[in-house]
Amino acid sequence: MKDAREFCGLFGVWGDPDAAMHTYQGLYALQHRGQESAGMCVSDRRTLRRYAATGLVTEVFKPGVLAELSAPAAIGHVRYSTTGSCHDVNAQPLLIQYSRGQVAVAHNGNLVNAALLRHEYEDHGAIFQTTSDTEVILHLLAHPRHLARPDPLAHVLTHLQGAYCLLLLYPDRIEAVRDPFGLRPLVIGRLPSGAYCAASETCALDLIEAEFVREVQPGEIVTLSDAGISGRYFASLEQTRRAYCIFEQVYFADPSSNVFGQNVHLFRVATGRRLADEAPADADLVIPVPNAARCAALGYSERSGHPLGRGFTTNHYAGRSFIMPTQANRDLVVRMKLNVIRESVRGKRLVVVEDSVVRGTTTRGKIGALRRAGATEIHLRVASPPIRHPCYFGIDFPDPNELVAKDRGVKEIAEFLEVDSLAYLSLEGMLECAKHAGGSYCTACFSGEYPISVDRPVSKFMLERYQLPMFP
Numbered sequence: 001m002k003d004a005r006e007f008c009g010l011f012g013v014w015g016d017p018d019a020a021m022h023t024y025q026g027l028y029a030l031q032h033r034g035q036e037s038a039g040m041c042v043s044d045r046r047t048l049r050r051y052a053a054t055g056l057v058t059e060v061f062k063p064g065v066l067a068e069l070s071a072p073a074a075i076g077h078v079r080y081s082t083t084g085s086c087h088d089v090n091a092q093p094l095l096i097q098y099s100r101g102q103v104a105v106a107h108n109g110n111l112v113n114a115a116l117l118r119h120e121y122e123d124h125g126a127i128f129q130t131t132s133d134t135e136v137i138l139h140l141l142a143h144p145r146h147l148a149r150p151d152p153l154a155h156v157l158t159h160l161q162g163a164y165c166l167l168l169l170y171p172d173r174i175e176a177v178r179d180p181f182g183l184r185p186l187v188i189g190r191l192p193s194g195a196y197c198a199a200s201e202t203c204a205l206d207l208i209e210a211e212f213v214r215e216v217q218p219g220e221i222v223t224l225s226d227a228g229i230s231g232r233y234f235a236s237l238e239q240t241r242r243a244y245c246i247f248e249q250v251y252f253a254d255p256s257s258n259v260f261g262q263n264v265h266l267f268r269v270a271t272g273r274r275l276a277d278e279a280p281a282d283a284d285l286v287i288p289v290p291n292a293a294r295c296a297a298l299g300y301s302e303r304s305g306h307p308l309g310r311g312f313t314t315n316h317y318a319g320r321s322f323i324m325p326t327q328a329n330r331d332l333v334v335r336m337k338l339n340v341i342r343e344s345v346r347g348k349r350l351v352v353v354e355d356s357v358v359r360g361t362t363t364r365g366k367i368g369a370l371r372r373a374g375a376t377e378i379h380l381r382v383a384s385p386p387i388r389h390p391c392y393f394g395i396d397f398p399d400p401n402e403l404v405a406k407d408r409g410v411k412e413i414a415e416f417l418e419v420d421s422l423a424y425l426s427l428e429g430m431l432e433c434a435k436h437a438g439g440s441y442c443t444a445c446f447s448g449e450y451p452i453s454v455d456r457p458v459s460k461f462m463l464e465r466y467q468l469p470m471f472p
């Protein structure tokens with residue numbers, strides 16, 4: 001379990017008779033990016049239909065539902081809410097009818113000016129159906145002033161600030177959009193049938209045997225239609241500045257995916273090697289704290305020469321721990337999810353490798369379990385720097401005051417976590433493991449240097465005026 005939660009995953013395909021099934025499979029591959037709700041909108045080239053609900057992909061799309069959604073084009077979405085609560089009305093894609101017909105939108109990211117834009121519309125009498133930041137994009141699209149522009153979508157995008165990858169479905173095309181900073185990943189693939197698809201991560205292409213074509217570039221709109229694909233830019237070169245979210249590489253993306261042009265597994269192995277160089281420790285065994293740290297632990301083990309072992313088994317049936325509202329509940333779920341392999345760790349000096357530490361409370365719980373199982377020394381090595389700042393771009397870190405590293409030095413954090421020694425990978429070390437030069441990444445949660453200025457704090461529930469009933 002991780003205290004920082006996933007955000008959203010996008011998948012869409014144009015021009016394949018099995019578009020709905022491919023979208024279902026694509027969303028299934030992207031389930032790690034969001035487990036609160038899933039949805040799909042399909043086009044028969046004349047009209048759009050939508051189906052979305054709270055739940056996992058396999059819970060939402062029963063076989064009968066998928067048969068109903070049969071169509072040559074579809075976009076889909078899996079969601080963890082980074083703005084707006086977990087509720088059916090906030091499930092995406094959102095579908096509207098406006099003066100030009102129908103359009104649906106699916107969004108990954110977080111708009112930092114959503115509240116401002118929404119209040120402007122509400123001041124003029126607009127009614128919003130959801131508490132998600134995404135809905136304001138549809139209001140912008142439907143505004144007569146924007147529709148009068150030669151390229152309304154491109155014009156609307158210049159009003160958005162923050163992180164956004166979008167899939168928009170019109171009756172005759174899909175528009176795949178990436179913000180000018182490229183904070184979130186979005187790629188184009190081609191199916192064996194020749195149809196084109198778009199996905200948040202390449203792992204979704206692999207599952208449906210689509211070949212990788214290219215990334216949607218920062219500030220670009222790629223159109224998928226019966227004419228194939230074509231791209232155009234809505235942001236000039238001067239307005240475009242790469243700020244790829246390094247946390248995608250550290251934790252969120254699937255290790256099999258290539259994100260920002262680099263395989264996630266290989267990045268994490270490289271961080272583990274680098275960590276072993278920067279922070280060696282005498283130990284009998286290197287163990288990952290499951291599961292995201294496995295790649296980094298492999299790298300640490302390779303470089304240090306200490307054998308890689310296993311300290312825990314994972315109970316895959318323990319439920320979705322991320323929705324647990326209190327620390328006591330989260331601790332209980334961690335205990336339910338992880339079983340220590342006593343015989344593996346008893347009497348051993350351990351290097352425990354974590355990919356990142358957010359609140360620290362769950363890490364402390366795992367360390368305590370290893371101690372009770374008889375580990376004689378525990379040296380915690382973290383394959384990323386301390387997280388000291390909030391994310392405004394789509395990662396739901398807890399309140400900044402809950403971050404274990406917010407006001408603590410490494411020694412104090414080690415005391416809190418009750419480890420014999422603690423070391424984090426340096427920011428420079430992490431960036432040297434990444435494919436692009438250091439300036440191409442957002443590292444704000446580590447460094448406090450935000451690529452986009454945020455005038456006022458953004459919170460998950462900033463658009464909520466009243467309490468929607470929460471779904472489990």
Ligand code: SF4
Pocket residue numbers: 183244245246247248390391392393394395442443444445446
């Ligand atoms: S602040 Fe951190 S998590 Fe948020 S976009 Fe930047 S690197 Fe990613």
